[in-house]
Amino acid sequence: MTTSSRLVDAAASPVSRQRTDEIRRVAARLFAVSGYSATTMTDIANAVGILPGSLYHHFAAKEEIAVEILTELDQELSALAAKTSRRLTSIDGGPEERLRYVAREVTELSIRSRAALRLYSYEAPSVATERFRTALKLQAPALEKVWKRATEGLVPASEARARDLGLLRFALHHLTLNAALNVPSQADAVHIARQTCDLLLEGLVTDCPDDRTLDDSAAMHAARAAMAEWPALHEPTGSGTREDIIAAARAEFARRGYSATTIRDVAEAAEVRMGTLYRRVDSKEELLKEVLGGYTSSMDLALRSVLTTGTSVAASVDAFALVFVHGKRRFRQESDIVKFSSRGLRAPSAPFQEYFEQTQNRFRLLERLLTQGIADRSVRPISDPGQLGPHVRAVVWLPYQDFGRTSAPRTHAFLRGSLLRGFLTPRR
Numbered sequence: 001m002t003t004s005s006r007l008v009d010a011a012a013s014p015v016s017r018q019r020t021d022e023i024r025r026v027a028a029r030l031f032a033v034s035g036y037s038a039t040t041m042t043d044i045a046n047a048v049g050i051l052p053g054s055l056y057h058h059f060a061a062k063e064e065i066a067v068e069i070l071t072e073l074d075q076e077l078s079a080l081a082a083k084t085s086r087r088l089t090s091i092d093g094g095p096e097e098r099l100r101y102v103a104r105e106v107t108e109l110s111i112r113s114r115a116a117l118r119l120y121s122y123e124a125p126s127v128a129t130e131r132f133r134t135a136l137k138l139q140a141p142a143l144e145k146v147w148k149r150a151t152e153g154l155v156p157a158s159e160a161r162a163r164d165l166g167l168l169r170f171a172l173h174h175l176t177l178n179a180a181l182n183v184p185s186q187a188d189a190v191h192i193a194r195q196t197c198d199l200l201l202e203g204l205v206t207d208c209p210d211d212r213t214l215d216d217s218a219a220m221h222a223a224r225a226a227m228a229e230w231p232a233l234h235e236p237t238g239s240g241t242r243e244d245i246i247a248a249a250r251a252e253f254a255r256r257g258y259s260a261t262t263i264r265d266v267a268e269a270a271e272v273r274m275g276t277l278y279r280r281v282d283s284k285e286e287l288l289k290e291v292l293g294g295y296t297s298s299m300d301l302a303l304r305s306v307l308t309t310g311t312s313v314a315a316s317v318d319a320f321a322l323v324f325v326h327g328k329r330r331f332r333q334e335s336d337i338v339k340f341s342s343r344g345l346r347a348p349s350a351p352f353q354e355y356f357e358q359t360q361n362r363f364r365l366l367e368r369l370l371t372q373g374i375a376d377r378s379v380r381p382i383s384d385p386g387q388l389g390p391h392v393r394a395v396v397w398l399p400y401q402d403f404g405r406t407s408a409p410r411t412h413a414f415l416r417g418s419l420l421r422g423f424l425t426p427r428r
């Protein structure tokens with residue numbers, strides 16, 4: 001049965017339609033918790049409380065459920081863009097109020113659609129149909145246009161380029177749309193939107209040092225020294241070495257997701273026989289450990305260095321941001337591999353455990369730094385440190401390089417001018 005014919009049948013039967021909606025909701029929740037690849041049709045049937053055979057009367061395959069979940073969210077995004085676009089013309093209070101209105105609306109949709117967004121954040125399986133792969137590409141061009149309208153007049157036209165209005169729109173678009181993935185599940189959408197806008201528009205610190213002082217801080221020196229020790233990226237030689245196999249595993253885990261990648265997928269990507277692969281490595285888990293080992297140790301050393309130097313909060317957060325800016329470029333594939341496990345869904349399986357624990361420990365250091373800053377009034381009390389920390393981390397974690405191939409210096413300058421000083425703070 002095709003999707004369209006099934007929907008017609010469902011429309012003719014309220015009971016069938018209710019069951020279909022229930023299956024979709026339950027499947028979305030399971031995809032969010034366990035990931036798409038690890039969830040089976042039997043898991044979905046058991047969670048709904050029906051026999052697997054009955055499930056197939058509603059959906060022919062797991063992929064069909066996922067496509068409907070994603071299609072529904074895409075339709076909601078289009079409707080939201082149309083609604084906010086109409087509303088912008090009647091909002092009093094100026095550009096900032098329009099911007100904050102859009103932030104609230106998008107954040108509320110994100111919270112409502114938490115499960116679907118987590119499905120977007122995961123990987124498309126290698127066996128996915130073109131329809132599924134297309135559905136997984138979250139496109140919201142209409143919403144991007146709304147953000148452009150919402151930020152018109154926010155700063156004088158002569159300053160728009162210097163303050164980087166484009167990156168501000170990019171950051172707000174992604175932070176609000178993915179709010180459900182970046183903050184605690186119990187957080188209120190209105191508060192999240194307000195905190196996001198306060199952080200970027202007003203800034204984190206109350207009295208930010210000038211660029212020269214920040215560039216010469218102990219935290220910045222620590223960051224640059226640590227980054228100088230990062231290992232070079234291995235370029236495959238095609239000779240079937242252990243390093244080539246690890247490089248192939250890195251690329252496949254990033255493309256497919258760790259759970260969906262088989263050891264045979266890695267062997268084919270490395271262009272080696274299975275026997276050759278097993279002479280070089282023992283298991284897929286060992287490959288993941290090798291792939292993540294350099295990433296976790298490199299990022300951990302750099303981030304711990306800048307968070308524990310004893311310099312000002314502003315200098316530490318500035319250097320913290322710089323490490324992420326460069327880390328997202330140097331370790332792009334590794335960050336794609338861990339993105340699902342790093343969003344606090346639950347403690348990950350053993351291969352990801354070391355990364356998870358290091359991330360949690362670093363976050364506690366950041367929270368301690370923010371607590372100190374709020375206490376000595378060098379940090380604005382936008383929210384308590386437990387809520388402020390995830391916001392700061394989300395801002396620096398964004399893939400700014402995807403915005404017109406933005407350079408690392410431009411990204412870091414933007415973060416200084418928004419995250420630290422506040423985008424709307426008058427320039428001295």
